[in-house]
Amino acid sequence: MSTKNVSRESILxxxxxxxxxxxxxxxxxxxxxxxSGAPKGSLYYHFPEGKEQLAIEAVQAMAIYIENDIKTYLRYDVDVMTAFQEHIRHIAEQFNNTDELDGVPIGLMAAETSLISEPLRKACQAAFEGWELLYAKRLIEAGYDPASAQKLGIVINSMIEGAITRSLTNKNGEPLQLIAEYIPILLKK
Amino acid sequence: MSTKNVSRESILxxxxxxxxxxxxxxxxxxxxxxxSGAPKGSLYYHFPEGKEQLAIEAVQAMAIYIENDIKTYLRYDVDVMTAFQEHIRHIAEQFNNTDELDGVPIGLMAAETSLISEPLRKACQAAFEGWELLYAKRLIEAGYDPASAQKLGIVINSMIEGAITRSLTNKNGEPLQLIAEYIPILLKK
DNA sequence: GTCTATAGAAAGATAGAC
DNA sequence: GTCTATCTTTCTATAGAC
Incomplete structure (x- = not known):
């Protein structure tokens, strides 16, 4: 079982x-x-449904990775605006050392696959909704009414995904830094 | 010349x-x-550099298409917030009749190609900057200082691109509608 | 269970007839 | 200039040895 997991995990x-x-x-x-260093045969042993199954599990893995990042930055003991800004600036940092990009969220996969694979589209949707729920919860905790908090969660998530695409195109994190700068205006009560 | 253009234009x-x-x-x-109905030979006659050249010209064509849409909605004789809201809601409408998607901007192409083709990345960057310039100009005309207007142009463009991805994933235009709803807060002076 | 070899389809690109 | 036929590579997927 341990070798099986090593091979499977390295492919994933x-x-x-x-x-x-x-x-x-x-x-x-x-x-x-x-x-991954694994041979082709073991891919179809561990992921019998092939590329689509592998992609769905990759989206789910990325969803958990980002969720942990959000939880780290949106702690309840720091000011809510500062927390969101630092979360976004942490993503922005990746785009300055352009070679070591890692943990870029799922926007590309979502846009590519929403029209061609329902299981993949739903995996992406679940990932987005998970992050937005964490955003909304933190906003409710900070005193926003639930309806507004839910909307703001979707708006903030959309802003981040768009600014990532924009930062990729610019080859620097400035668009993401700008988003962070405008968070206080967006969250002003 | 006319037949040549017909074939070339239909491929593009x-x-x-x-x-x-x-x-x-x-x-x-x-x-x-x-x-397009054209044969393979004529593609390489009209676009000798192949797929990459075709994609660059496709991005440029989409850039002009969207620019005209922006110019239509951001007329100087309507309130600036209303103008931006109607521009965004016009994009949102496409996602409700999900089959007739057309004129979806370049976010997917930008995210896909920024890391693999410099000419394509630059074409996408030029398209984004063109739209952002139109946004900024309209904001300056409405009394925003040029520095803020330029930043807001990038923020608004990022929001729209992200909300498009989010709308694709949801199979409806609600995320874009939400962005439109929060435009007045973002633009509040 | 793990891996190699290969099938079968589709990709981008090109050569050359007319 | 326009089009057909084909080349090479790469793709996903599978069969079967061990």
Whole structure:
């Protein structure tokens, strides 16, 4: 069981990194196997439904990774505006050392696959909604009414995903820094 | 010359539509040719540098299409907040009749290609900056100082691109409607 | 259970007839 | 200039040895 998990986990780790950087269609199974060091046969043993199953699990893995990041930054013992700003600036930092991109969220996968695979679309939707729920909870805790907090969660998540695309295109984190700068205006009661 | 243009334009029109809906890697040249009705030979006659050149021209065509849409909605004779809201709600409408998606901006292409093709990345960057310039100009005309207007242009563009991804995932335009709802808060002086 | 070899389809690109 | 036929590579997926 331990060897099985090592092989499976290494394939999933490589898939998670590559899918989110290069996209679903831009990443070949051969590349995932080469990076993970596993042979092709074991991919279809561990992921019998092939590429689609691997992508769904990669989205779920990325969802948990980002959820932990959100929980780290949105602690209840810091000011809510500062917390959101530091969360966003933490994402922005990745775009300055442009080679070591990692943990880029699922926007690319979501846009690519929403029209072609219902299971993948639902996995992306669940990831987005999970993050938005964490945002909303933190806002409610800070005194916003639940209806507004839910809306703001979706708005903030959309802003972040869009600014990531914009930062990728600019090859720097400035768009994300700008989003962080305007958080206080958006959250002003 | 007229026949040449007809063939070239029909290939470019199909490429523009398909690239922006399905992405760069998700769209094959065969599919573009099938939809345009042109044979494969003429693609490489009109676009000697192949798929990359076709994608660059498709991004530029989409940039102009969106620019005209922005100019239509951001007229100087309507209130600036209302103008931005109607511009965004016009995009949102497309996501309600989910089958006739058309004119979805370049976010997917930008995220897919920024790391693999410098010419394509620059084409996407130029498109984004063109739209942001129009946003900023309209804000300056409405009395915002130029520095704030430029920043807001980038923030608004990022919000729209992110909300499009989010709307694609939800299969409805609600995230875009929410962005429109929060425009007055963002633009409050 | 793990891995190699390969099938079968589709990708982008090109050569050359007309 | 326009089009057809084909090349090479790469893709996902599978069969079967061990």
């Amino acid at each position: 780790a490589a898939a998670t990194r590559l899918f989110h950087l290069q996209g679903y269609h831009g990443t070949g199974l051969n590349q995932i196997l080469k990076e | 029109a199909a490429a523009t539509r398909l690239f922006h809906l399905q992405g760069y890697h998700g769209t094959g040249l065969n599919q573009i040719l099938k939809e």
